[in-house]
Amino acid sequence: MIVGVPKEIKNNENRVSMTPAGVHQFVAAGHEVLIQKGAGLGSGITDEEYIKEGAKILDTAKEIFDSAEMIVKVKEPQAVEIEMLKEGQILYTYLHLAPDKPQTIGLIEKKVVGIAYETIEVNRKLPLLEPMSEVAGKMASMMAAHFLAKPYGGRGMLAGGVAGTHSAKFVILGGGTAGINAAKIAAGLGAKVVVMDVNLERMRYLEDVLPKNCETIMSNRYNIMNEIKDADAVIGTVLIPGAKAPHLITRDMLKLMQPGAVIVDVSIDQGGCVETSRPTTHQDPVYEVDGIIHYCVANMPGAYARTSTFALTNATLSYGLEIANKGWKKAALENPAIFKGVNVYDGHVTCKPVAEAHELPYTDLSLLIQ
Structure with missing residues (x-):
């Protein structure tokens, strides 16, 4: 051939x-x-x-x-x-x-x-998506930490904080390959990490393998609304094979979030799991909606x-x-x-x-x- x-x-x-x-x-x-x-x-x-x-x-x-x-x-x-x-x-x-x-x-x-x-x-x-999900997941926490800096429109929160201050809170939607890799990096930076998923068996596994500054919470609309209220960064990694990603965060939910919080929508290749997401590029990676920074680069691993x-x-x-x-x-x-x-x-x-x-x-x- x-x-x-x-x-x-x-x-x-x-x-x-x-x-x-x-x-x-x-x-x-x-x-x-x-x-x-x-x-x-x-x-x-x-x-x-x-x-x-x-x-x-x-x-x-x-x-x-x-x-x-x-x-x-x-x-x-x-x-x-x-x-x-x-x-x-x-x-x-x-x-x-x-x-x-x-x-x-x-x-x-x-x-x-x-x-x-x-x-x-x-x-x-x-198996052909997993390696790129690993890269995108790790990148997601790196990009969230970067754009939390005040010069880029963020809240000015350092992911791990320093002595006498709060560390940033990262909420990760989805505990699959991208989600666990995002959690590893966010935890390594010293952030407080919440991983949300619908699969109890998966969450038990995550509790075993992730460090103690990570916790798992059942993913549903009520819990998502509660967790994003004080989140500094939200990372969406939801995937339904071949299908359009569901909108777990709607436009009206953005008003619950703190101004300058960052959303990284790793699901953007499949349409995004945030209603206000739209594809961006490495050349122009972020935009703001209702005071919330959105990073939605559709080919993250290309970086x-x-x-x-x-x-x-x-x-x-x-x-x-x-x-x-x-x-x-x-x-x-x-x-x-x-x-x-x-x-x-x-x-x-x-x-x-x-x-x-x-x-x-x-x-x-x-x-x-x-």
């Missing part, structure tokens, strides 16, 4: 979807790998490193899209990239379709095979590109190789994880939460590829 890796063009997206080690393995398996010139530079990977492992370097994204049978990316295709896709082409990347109807319609119209990293599922876990690239490709490589080795249909039929990753195919939406989010017809993939 001819596998193409274009340079990411989303604002400040410095990750790349394949490392030299990945090229080595694809080439060893008999595939041809095309890399766009400079695609790895944001992650500290040179064209020469790719060439050494057998990749061919092409100058433009159009050459990549024109030649490749499978496009491997990091972020969802931008409008100009959707235009370059071809019918039947495999697109293997983060898609996050539920909050993005224009992209969904674009992929339907192009009749591509859209395989989303974020819906590949194994034993109720999302720590080298770490994120290697963490992501460690997870994506084996599935990408399986798709290339077997062809996507055989791979999907033989591997339920890949089957769940197929969001669109031949003009059909094959991921039910995406269809429901946009009120589009849903087609069971098994009816299309048996």
Whole structure:
């Protein structure tokens, strides 16, 4: 199979979807790998490193899209990239379709095979999302602590305080991979940390593994309203696989919060779990609503590109190789994880939460590829 890796063009997206080690393995398996010139530079990977492992370097994204049978990316295709896709082409990347109807319609119209990293599922876990959730969770507490500084509009609270003063209070919505990593960093900074979740078993685990300046509280509207009243930072990490994130904090709840408090909405890729959230960029990361600072960068791990690239490709490589080795249909039929990753195919939406989010017809993939 001819596998193409274009340079990411989303604002400040410095990750790349394949490392030299990945090229080595694809080439060893008999595939041809095309890399766009400079695609790895944001992650500290040179064209020469790719060439050494057998990749061919092409100058433009159009050459990549024109030649490749499978496009491997990091972020969802931008409008100009959707235009370059071809019918039947495999697109293997983060898609996050539920909050993005224009992209969904674009992929339907192009009749591509859209395989989303974020819906590949194994034993109720999302192995291709987890490494980026680790990065985003750790970043979330770092960014919250940063924007709490008065020059950036925050309350002027130091996360850990100092002797004789209160430490900041961080409320984390969701105790999954992003949530636990946010809690670790916030706790390490010395903040008082409250992790809210609906799963008692998960909260028992968190109580065991997190330090003593963390506590868990059952997540419901009443408790959320109480906990955010004196919060200095609120970090939203809620995720329903493939679906639009629910709004756990509504616009009217912002008035309960202290002026200058910071919200970091890690869920923004799936629409955000705060009603007033909207996607921002690393170039312009925050805005204010009703006195509350919102940080809603939609590609947080792109800021720590080298770490994120290697963490992501460690997870994506084996599935990408399986798709290339077997062809996507055989791979999907033989591997339920890949089957769940197929969001669109031949003009059909094959991921039910995406269809429901946009009120589009849903087609069971098994009816299309048996």
